[in-house]
Amino acid sequence: MKVSLNWLREFVDLPESLEELRDTLDDLGLVVEGITHVGEGLEDVVVARVNEIRAIPGADRIRLVVVEAGGGPLEIVCGASNFEVGDRVPLAPVGAVLPGGFAIERRSLRGVVSNGMLCSARELGLSDDHVGLMILNDVPAPTGVTLLEALQVTPDVVFDISVEGNRPDAWSIQGVARDLAARYGRALRVPLLGSPSGDRATAEVAGAGIDSPELCQRLTVSLLRGVRVGPSPTWVAQRLSAAGMRPISNVVDASNLVMLELGQPTHPYDADHVAGRTLRVRAARAGESLVTLDGVARELARAGRGLGDTGVDCVIVDGRDRVLGLAGIMGGAASEISDATSEVLLEAAAFDPMTIARSAKRHGLRSEASHRFERGVDPELALVAVARFVAVLSQSCPDLQWLPAPLDERGVMPSRPTIHLREDDVERALGTRIESSEVRRILEALNFSVLDATGTLEVTAPSARGDVREAAAGRADVIEEVARIHSYRALQRRTPTWAEPGVLSDRQRLRRRLRDTVVDLGALEVWTPTLGSDEDFDLLHPGAKRVRITNPLSAEESVMRASLIVGLLRAWSRNLERQSGDVVLAEFGTVFAHPDLAGVSRRTRGGAGGALEVDLPAENERLTVLLGRVDDDARHAVALWGVIVDRLGLADVVVRSRDALAPGLHVTRGAELVDRSSGAVLGVLGEVDPRLVESVAPKFASRRVGVLDLDLDALGDPQRATRRSSLAHVPSRYPSARMDLAFVVPGDVNAADLAHALASSDELVESVRVFDVYRNEILGAARSVAYAVSLSAPDRTLGEAEIAVVRDGLIQTATSWRASLRA
Amino acid sequence: MKPNPLESLDHVVRDALGQLAAIDDLADLNGAEASLIGRRSAFTSLQKSLGALAPEDRARAGAALQEARRRVEDAFEERRRVLDSGAWERRMREDRLDLGDVIAERVVWSPRAGHPGLVAITQRELEDVFVAMGFSVAEGPEVESDWYNFEALNIPPAHPARGMWDTFYVEMGEPETVVLRTHTSPTQIHLMEEALASGTLPIHSVMPGRCYRRDTPDARHLAAFHQVEGLVVDRGIAFADLAGVIETFTRAYFGDDIEARLRPAYFPFTEPSAEFEITCTICRGAGCRTCSQTGWIELGGCGMLDPAVFEAVGLDPEVWSGFAFGFGIDRCAQMRHQIADMRALTENDVRFLEQFS
């Protein structure tokens, strides 16, 4: 909201320093987002008459212009050409400082001295026009006067203030001034108001009614006679310009001025074009439509897409029940003020904020008025605003009459809660003691009424503060007002302490350990998009049900990812194109599954009041590592996994190869990571399906890409990911015996499964480790697997005979796995 | 009567189908394309001979020729499909690797330092500061119902405050009931509900996580971003405690010469609410372009928990009080490393990633 400092000063005395004011506004929660200086630099610029234009020898872009500005002829070099002798133009003489701080000096160009600068409107900060000089022929001011005088510009400062959603009262000059007055402990002045006159009561010539009291809190209808439509006085135009609004005509301008000043939107109608000179408020009926002032035909009373939007539109109708406008949002064209208007029917009302908000959203129509009604306009303000309107319009319509007893209908008025503020409430909430008298002063300055009832203040919110609630919530609202005016910066600070120590969650510790491990082994952590296209999704899950965004920014970002692989491949390929892609990339991220597909449903409360049961997509956190270095393949994924198993302290996880294991994985180079004791799958590893590499990174289709894709939900669950025993195993003090055993193992027997069986076959077996795998054509699908077996006993050195017995047992165990000792 | 050039058509088709069946290699098939259905095929020469026919016979003969040609073309494509998948299966078969047999010690792995993501680094630093201050770390889901993301936080349907967030809705259930969380605040509600159900109050937690907003990415905003939320629910907690925690955190994370200050703001789930600003880390308070010459930059929002939130989760506001705060993790990274364009965080350019450790 644009707030003119001159305008503010009409309401309250303020300090001179702009820095101080800006700081105070910020500290009041009226955050200043920008400051504009109106008329800055124009005090040095004067109106000059062009007396002569001469060419400068050897220069075709610039000319020498001789002007008169009251102090004798001055020679100025000028590059513009949109003027002639006799024209009047702005002159910035030597020594002037233009808006933006540009200082004018005497300069010499092509041997000619220039004694100043002739200016365009843009150079003066008056408009964006920079085609040529600003021509002042129409301005009725003698040469030599300053531009400030000539254009009747009053220097001003305009703050661009952002008003928070819980400050319906601050959407006006008066509202901002009230906060400042409360902070500075100064009086808030009331603007000049008009009063009714004329010989007939309004009810005799006009009508008003509320048919839907739940939509309209109050409707006032006034009849103004003696209206002569014309331009506004300069001060009105200046006020509107400062607020960023264009002056239109005295009637419309008065309406806008009152809205900006007091926060009450009003709507003037040409009384001759309103049937029965009657305004009524009701809900629009299905099938009704309206052409709004912006020329758009709008269907009314149609349910919207928004949650709980049943399509209620509040409309203003005339005496024949025809729709004149969308109440509080925008009027229709039929009853608009025109040059011929002589009598005005003025609507000043207050509507249900939620109804206006929904309507405005549904119709995609936001106006200065709807903005204020959505937040809640003070229902007691209507006739004050009309009185101000009359005072303003009287200046250009001396015969203006506001007929006595304006029509005043009331619907459901919002309640004004009374809050009981106990003695220590403020201190308990803020941790700072503020004297009761100061609390009272602040609240009264903000128009709260305060009654002192021994130990408790009974605080009643003003009608302008629709944001203040009942009971405990209302108490918090009131305390915020006290703190705000008192200044947050003046409140005390203390650092609380408590007995409970701070800890990371198990998931976080797991994630940190995983991250440290893969990063130490060379991974670069990336962040790829959660939202992708249908095509991306179909790469891995063609045609499958997916989690879709209702309102995506684009089709490329409309589906929630079900895997991190595609994003990682894309990041890898882009880096390869820059010759920096021979890297390992890793990402921690959530993947999503449609509840119809996910094993477990995530059902929770949703909808209005949380009354519905809502199914949410299943979420699963993954760590996916893409091994994209030149020689990387599935083996590197296995090696990486081996380190992770160790770092996480997992007891025993088998890398179990399976064909066509998971979408995106190479069909014959993929394996599940299966926890031996729980049987749970902790993730998959292998190579990326070459067809996927070809689709996503066609330039690099010939490369193998290793991949490790871990399920953090499984890894973080001790029931699924079995940890090593925490009990320490102290190795025997006696030397271990080592033997190597090579078996021919059938293709369908996992080498680690056999190792596990061997290790479990005798308590003297300390460890079993694969150290060689050998295949040849004679072996066929089977292969030779060589195990290094270490034996030890806690209390002795094992003897040869003992070792031989164990060896026989191991061979027997192997046989039961269809593995035969290799000769 | 002239001999009909198409008398041999049946024979041509039989011959072509026979040849196709005999080809069992994709390269051979491609090599035979021209002679079976292409330029050098019998169909092409037969096509030319049609000109010799009487006009009344020409149309009928042409149709028969087309029909025959199409049969051979279909058979050709079918053969290609069979050989294609056969070749693929053979390639996969030959490529087979039993990953259970891989001996990790034998895999060549060249040492090279990797790099954690900048967001992860920043998040870890922030978590460590808060853990040292006595906060536990909790997390929540990225997809929430509107109840948790909005209504329990005192933002009912159609409340103008819902417009404060540009929300991505998920196509699921009733319209606008499932959302990508727009802030980490719904995790507060989960925490309070859990603590209430399990009798583990008080709560002193921070909740980092990814959030989403429907906003075209630019130098200052990304459509996905990371926040850290703080929540304290305890007995006798006041605004002074909130201000103290913010100040302690600011000094611990940004340094002793960086101050924090609060100014009034509006969030539906806190009252009183505040925006918190810290001394501009670029100019150290002297005033620069980044801070619009004010010497301060906005970091996040905070406030005392609104009684309406207590009511939504069923906590007694006469017994418990508390505060919440939240700010952007990415923004902290941006400030600390002076990243002019936030989009660098999601572009995943190795040259960018390699700078942080």
Ligand SMILES: [Zn+2]
């Ligand atoms: Zn700065």
